[in-house]
Every structure is written in C-alpha cells, then in structure tokens.
Amino acid sequence: MAILVTPSTKLLVQGITGSFGARHTQLSLEYGTQVVAGVTPGKGGQLFEKKVPIFDTVAEAVKNTGATASAIFVPPPFAGDAVLEAIDAGLDLVVCITEGIPVNDMVKVKRAMDGRKTRLIGPNCPGVVTPGTGRDSLGGCRIGIAPGYIHKKGNIGVVSRSGTLTYEAVWQLTSRGVGQSTCVGIGGDPVNGTSHLDVIKMFNDDPETHGIIMIGEIGGSAEEEAAAWIKKNCRKPIAGFIAGATAPPGRRMGHAGAIVSGGKGTAAAKIAAFRDAGIGIAETPTVMAETLLKMM
Amino acid sequence: MNIHEFQAKQLLAQYGVAVPPGEVAVTADEARKIAERLFAGGEKVIVVKSQIHAGGRGKGTFKSGFKGGVKLCKSVDEVFQNAKAMLGNVLVTKQTGPEGRLVSKLLVAGAPPIKKEFYLAVLLDRASSRPLMMVSREGGVDIEEVAEKNPDAIVKETIDPAVGMMPYQARKLAAALGLSGDLINPAVKLFLGVYKTWWECDASMVEVNPLCIVEGNDGKETLSAVDAKVSIDDNALFRHKDIQAMRDLAEEAPLEIEASKHNLNYIKLDGNIACLVNGAGLAMATMDIIQHYGGKPANFLDVGGGASREQVTAAFKIILSDPNVKGILVNIFGGIMQCDTIATGIVAAVKETNLHLPLVIRLEGNNVALGKKILQESKLPLTSADTMADGAEKIVAAVKK
Numbered sequence: 001m002a003i004l005v006t007p008s009t010k011l012l013v014q015g016i017t018g019s020f021g022a023r024h025t026q027l028s029l030e031y032g033t034q035v036v037a038g039v040t041p042g043k044g045g046q047l048f049e050k051k052v053p054i055f056d057t058v059a060e061a062v063k064n065t066g067a068t069a070s071a072i073f074v075p076p077p078f079a080g081d082a083v084l085e086a087i088d089a090g091l092d093l094v095v096c097i098t099e100g101i102p103v104n105d106m107v108k109v110k111r112a113m114d115g116r117k118t119r120l121i122g123p124n125c126p127g128v129v130t131p132g133t134g135r136d137s138l139g140g141c142r143i144g145i146a147p148g149y150i151h152k153k154g155n156i157g158v159v160s161r162s163g164t165l166t167y168e169a170v171w172q173l174t175s176r177g178v179g180q181s182t183c184v185g186i187g188g189d190p191v192n193g194t195s196h197l198d199v200i201k202m203f204n205d206d207p208e209t210h211g212i213i214m215i216g217e218i219g220g221s222a223e224e225e226a227a228a229w230i231k232k233n234c235r236k237p238i239a240g241f242i243a244g245a246t247a248p249p250g251r252r253m254g255h256a257g258a259i260v261s262g263g264k265g266t267a268a269a270k271i272a273a274f275r276d277a278g279i280g281i282a283e284t285p286t287v288m289a290e291t292l293l294k295m296m
Numbered sequence: 297m298n299i300h301e302f303q304a305k306q307l308l309a310q311y312g313v314a315v316p317p318g319e320v321a322v323t324a325d326e327a328r329k330i331a332e333r334l335f336a337g338g339e340k341v342i343v344v345k346s347q348i349h350a351g352g353r354g355k356g357t358f359k360s361g362f363k364g365g366v367k368l369c370k371s372v373d374e375v376f377q378n379a380k381a382m383l384g385n386v387l388v389t390k391q392t393g394p395e396g397r398l399v400s401k402l403l404v405a406g407a408p409p410i411k412k413e414f415y416l417a418v419l420l421d422r423a424s425s426r427p428l429m430m431v432s433r434e435g436g437v438d439i440e441e442v443a444e445k446n447p448d449a450i451v452k453e454t455i456d457p458a459v460g461m462m463p464y465q466a467r468k469l470a471a472a473l474g475l476s477g478d479l480i481n482p483a484v485k486l487f488l489g490v491y492k493t494w495w496e497c498d499a500s501m502v503e504v505n506p507l508c509i510v511e512g513n514d515g516k517e518t519l520s521a522v523d524a525k526v527s528i529d530d531n532a533l534f535r536h537k538d539i540q541a542m543r544d545l546a547e548e549a550p551l552e553i554e555a556s557k558h559n560l561n562y563i564k565l566d567g568n569i570a571c572l573v574n575g576a577g578l579a580m581a582t583m584d585i586i587q588h589y590g591g592k593p594a595n596f597l598d599v600g601g602g603a604s605r606e607q608v609t610a611a612f613k614i615i616l617s618d619p620n621v622k623g624i625l626v627n628i629f630g631g632i633m634q635c636d637t638i639a640t641g642i643v644a645a646v647k648e649t650n651l652h653l654p655l656v657i658r659l660e661g662n663n664v665a666l667g668k669k670i671l672q673e674s675k676l677p678l679t680s681a682d683t684m685a686d687g688a689e690k691i692v693a694a695v696k697k
Contacts, residue, residue: 027632076531102532103420104457104498110425111457147631147662162577167631168684171660188576191425217577220422243580246565246587247596254561254576254598256531257422263440267584284588285581286685 002130002182003157003202003209004093004119005069005141012037012067012091014058014074014082016048021073024097024145025052028071031148032132032139037061058089069093071127071143079123080105087118095143096123096193103256106191113193120193124256126163126185137179146170146183154179156292157203159196160215161188161255165243165285169213172289181209188255190219196226204234211237211296213288214279218244219257219265224273231277239292240274241282242267297528299542300347302403304526307497307539308504313489314482315521316510318405320347327379330404331372338513339406342369344378346387347401349547351525356389358382359396365389368407375404400546411517413506414473415439415450416487418494427455429491431469435506461491475519479509482519490521497539498532501525551614558610560599567592568622569691570615572608574599574629582627585684591692594621605641612645616653623654623695625687628661635659635667643674654694655679658687 011028015021016038026049029035037055038048044056055061058070070091074082079098086094101123113120121128127144131137131151142148150167152174160166166185173180184199186192196214203209216223223242230238245267247253249260260266274281282291299307305315317334321327331342346353346365353365358381365387367378379402388396413435421428430452434442442449451472455461466487467480475483486507494502503525512518533540545553555562561576565583569591573579576598583593595618599611615621628638642657658681659667668680679694681687 077534100531102498102535103500103529104495104532107420107425107427107457145632150631150661160577162575162580164573164575164578164629164631165581166577167629167661168578168581171629190420190422215577217580222422225423241581243577243584246583246593247580248563248565251563251596252530253563253580253596256529258576258580262443284585284685284688285578286585286683 001206001208003199003206004128004182004184005130005143007032007130007132007139007141008034009069009141010034010036010065010067011069011071011141011143012039012058012061012065014039014070014072014086016040016052016054016073017043018073022048024073027148028142031142032134033142036065036067058085062089062091067091069143070095072096072098074098076100076102080109083109083120084112087113087116091118093119093121094193095121095125095127097125097127097144099124101189103189103191106189110191121184122187122192124189125187126166128182128184130182131180144185146185150174151183152179154181155208155210156180157206157209157212158183159199159203159212160185161217161257162215162243165215165241168285169215169288176289176293178289178293181206188217188257190257195222197222197229200226200230200234204236209236211292213292214238214240215288216240216242216270217255217258218242218247218253218267219259221265223270227273227277227279230279237280237292237295239280239282239288239295241285241288242270242274243285297530297533297543298349298547299526299528299539300349300401300544301345301524302347302401303542304524305521307526308489308493308521308524311489311492311496313486313493313521314519315524316406316408318403321379321402321404322383322400324376324379324383327402327404328372328376331369331375334404334406335372341407342375343367343405343407344369344375344382345403345405346382346399347403348387348392348397348399349544350389350391350397352389352391353387356387359386359388365399398546408510408512408520410522411509411511413508415442416490416504416507418491418499418502420500421454424454426457427491427494429453429455429461429465429469429487431473433473435508439505455491460495461488463488479517479519486519486521493526497526498529498536500527500529551617555614558607560597560607560611560614562614563596564618565593565595566620567594568620569695570594570597570618570621570624571627572597572599572611572615572624573627578627578629582625582684585688586625586692589688589692591688591695594618605644608641609645609648612649612651616649616651621653623691624656625691626655626657627684627687628659630659630661630664630667634663635661636663636670639667639670643670643676646676646678654691656681656687656691656694658682658684
C-alpha cells in the first residue's frame, strides 16, 4: 500500500510556471506521476507542456480535476498563503518544497490548520516518493524534488529531515537490491507539518513496510519524541542516523531548524534516545542501509 | 541575524519596553558628551558597555590588558577614561574565542541601583509550534544552568498566535516572579511589549537578562530591561528593511560574508580538513564522518542543489582562504545534477585556484562513471573515493602525512 501517496494519487502543482516548479513537474511527469493540474494566479486557462491544465485557484483545480494532493513551489513570501489555500480546498496532502519561509508565517499556518484534515509535509523538504514498478522505479508517485531513478519499489520506509541524506540512504538500499515502500522528507525547518513520529506511525501501520530508516539532525526534540513512542509501540526494525555531532552550538547549519541552542537538541542526546528505544545506530552515514539490513 | 544590545533596546523601546536611558558612542569624546547629558538628567551612575555580538563582556579582558568590557562610572571623566581604554581594542570573553572581537561602539547608559534581577525571554517552542514566554526569578545568570539545576525556577507561558499574548498571561507571569502592587502594571506593559517585539520584528529570540527592579531617580521602584539580546529570523529579513540596516559586518567572519555573496552556506570551524558538499544534512554528516575517522572539519559548506561552476570555484577560493586548511574533501550526491557537470566544475575550479593541497572527491549519483572519468583524465593530483567513509579515511590519512 505504501503511505501518503500511491501511483494513482492525483497531484496538482502550485507554482507550476516558475522555473523550479516547472522543471520538477516535468521530472515528475516523466516518472509517471499523475500530475493533473497546475495553479498559477493569472495563468488560468493555459496548458503546462501542452497537456496539464493551469487554473487561477486551487479550488478550481480541485473541482475540475479531482486532485487530492498538492506540491508547492511558491516563493517564500507567498508560500504560507499557498499552503492555506490548499488546505481550504480540502486536499488530503500538501507537500511544501519552498525553502526560506519566515518562521512566524509557519506558526500562523500551523495554528490555522488546527482541526483540518489536511496533512502538510514540509516546508523546506525534498518531498515524498512512492517508487513504481518500472525500470528505475518509473510508474511511481514523485512529489517534490528527489531524483526518481535512485529508488526501487520495495519494503523499507525512509523518513528524514534532510534531502541529500535521504537520497544517500535510498541509494544505499537500492544499490543492495533493497527497495522502498515510501520515502518521506519532512523538511529542515523548525516548524513543519509532519514530524518523524507522524511518519513512523504510518510506517508502523503499513503492511508493505517491513523496516524503517529514520534520519535526524541536531535541533529541537522531534527525534527524541519519536524514539519514546517507538520504544513502547513500534513493531518494526528501525535504523537511525543523526547528523550534526560536530556542529558548533548556537550556529544554524544550513537548515533553519538545525541548531543546538541552550544546550538542547544535541546529536548526543538524540543518539542516546535512539539507543534507548532499540533503534540501530548507524555510526556513519555510509552504513545506514547496512545497519538496518543487519537487523532484519 | 544577531544585532547589538543597543539595537535590541531600540527595538524594545519602540514597543513600549522600559530600558535604561542611553546612547551609542563611537569615540571617547562622544561617550563623554552622552555621560554629561545623562548626569544632567539625574542619573547617578553610568555604565559603559562594549557592543559586540558575544556574551561574558563584563568578565572579559582586552588584549591591551585592560580588564572588563562593562564598567560602572560615577563621573564624566571615568566614563571618558573607560571609553578610551575600550574603543579600538580587542575584547576577549568566554564566548568570543581567543581571537576576541574589536570594540568599536559603546553603549553609554544610566545604571540605576538594582534591587532584584529576573530572567525573561520569548522564543519559539518547537514542540507546540507556538511562541513561548519564559521567566525566572533567577536573573542575571546563565539560564542554561538554571534549567539544569533548578528547573522549577523557570515559569513558561505558551502563546496562541491567533490572539497574541493576552494581558492575563502577563499577569500570571508577573505573579510568578512575585511582582505585586505598583509593579504589576509596568510588568504587564513590559511583558506584552517584549512579546510584540518578538512577533512583529520576526525575532527568533528576545532575551532580557537581567530584567530588573530598579530604583528610579525619583526613589520609586520600577522595572527596567537592563540587558537585552535579540536575534532575527533570517528568512523574514526581506520584510524588515530597518532591521536589515542593523547588520554589523564587522561581527561576522569575513569568509562567511564572502560565501553569502555567492549564495553559499559556509560556516568556519577550527579544524584543518575542509569540506564542500551539496545539501545541509549531507554537509553536517560529512563533518561528522571526518571526525569519526580522526580528522577535524575546517568548515560547514553547503553549495546547494544546483551549484554552478562559478559557485564551485568561489567555494574553493573561500576554503583556500582559511590558512588552517590542509586538505579538502568534496562530497557530492548528484541527484538531479549530473556528476559529469559537477566534475567539470571541480576540474575548472582546481585549475583556476592552482590547488596544491590533498583533494579527495566522492561523487555519487547521476552519470557517476562519466564524472569519475573526467576527474581521472584531468591529470590533476586528486583522489577518488567510492563512499563517504572511504573519502573521509583517505583525506584524514592524506592530511596526517
């Protein structure tokens, strides 16, 4: 079954005509993703790549195409508004790729999402991939910016705050002939829609997922919260890696959320929480797949 | 982005937070004139405070041997002498590192007698995705220590961003600090002002430490933000031109400023193995793996997902400007980018910068075979690595030679 998305998920893209959004929409189409609509205010009525209809609003796009998920490639000052528009249109899933959204905008968005059914992934994330059965995993659902060909359909779930480390883990699996159920990048911002724990719960309930790689990094306490739940509830083997053991305190390491402040959010504390929860620790990022496969 | 104490107090004052009267001086003469005005206005003691983006100023020592980056003064002449000793000199504190920071600005302010010290801060509570105000009866000390030794001394109030901080929440916190009588209303005004500063300036943190009960010039007790620290969310700076203007480039590492011009995310560290990586998570992990194999990373450097040849060249130049660097590890996962494009960029950059240090390159992803071939055929003295671990081991060994 995979989680969040399947190859039949109907996707719309907000910001489809921007250069970044257009490029990745094209790659998603080539991957086999059902991109059914685009949204760019003022460009309603046009076609993207001569086939995908563009609408002025998300509501119109949903009404006309039946899309249930959205990918957001809207510039940071307008991205919070774009997320809320997608939620207002009643989508099941919104994946916000945009990096650089002001934290307070996301604080408002999260507050406005209270009680709504929509799940937000991101922002500042590589997106979600459920690999397909074709060559280079074609025929799957790719929402976002991950390279599609590194995937392979299979039974490992991957969840991470970092894009490139997700690719690293996925590639290690695929190179060993091990496929993935779904790969989820939850994003590197301090306020995000979906946590490690949310995704772990979904993987735990997904019969197609047999093992999990969880990649975290310094900052916040989301990894510790996930570990506490895993210790009591998770029935599947998990390997974990935490990035940022050598990061100096008080400095943001690229991701807005990757910062050790007030002695909180250190790699050591997260690794200790992982160990306590029975999560296999990958001592280096090179052995993420190996660590999991040894446990299975 | 961090700003100076005097700038933080300017922002706070705009939102109605009581701060001691004061002005900024860049010369000892200016400090003297400010002191004259403050004494004439009824101040009995004046404090001269070095303005640098680092804590521990009071206990710091100047490289000249002069002790203390914060001085209390009872006369105009004392202000002048202290200002002269501080300005143009390098102050070393426990937060600056041994290189210290050049003091080029002073805050000259009134220093009324302090009756009691508290701690006050607003920050983002990541677990609830909401703002949080926290106060403590133990002020003027390191809050991390308080959190560790006496966590009950810290009282927190989560704020609903839909309505903002409500006066009742400010009253609760005031009561928790034991403030009563004539101090309640000033406390409420101050707390609400601090929250408003945080929210409207898009701050990542506002810290008032210490927040003090002071004896005003009229002999009455009142509240005052005696020291304050504000940092701003970089992502929100585009909508705060006035705060952008507060950026002090002298407080930032020159290489980090250069990197930001090329849209490179670079942070200088004190090791000797430089790394050049695409993606923040992978860049952190690369630093970690260098250390895992016994080396010390010289920097964090994320060239981003679509690094151009110009960016890679700029990145090499920045790395090579750090005299500590004895070797370089390039770690690229070419997901969307093609490894051959990246390899061509690296070869060009190595030639342009006339690199003579050990260079280990780990390429993975799209068109990796072609990428490796380009590196090999370049005839440059570089080493290829198959995995991150292989790359880290090779560069650590090369640097130890």
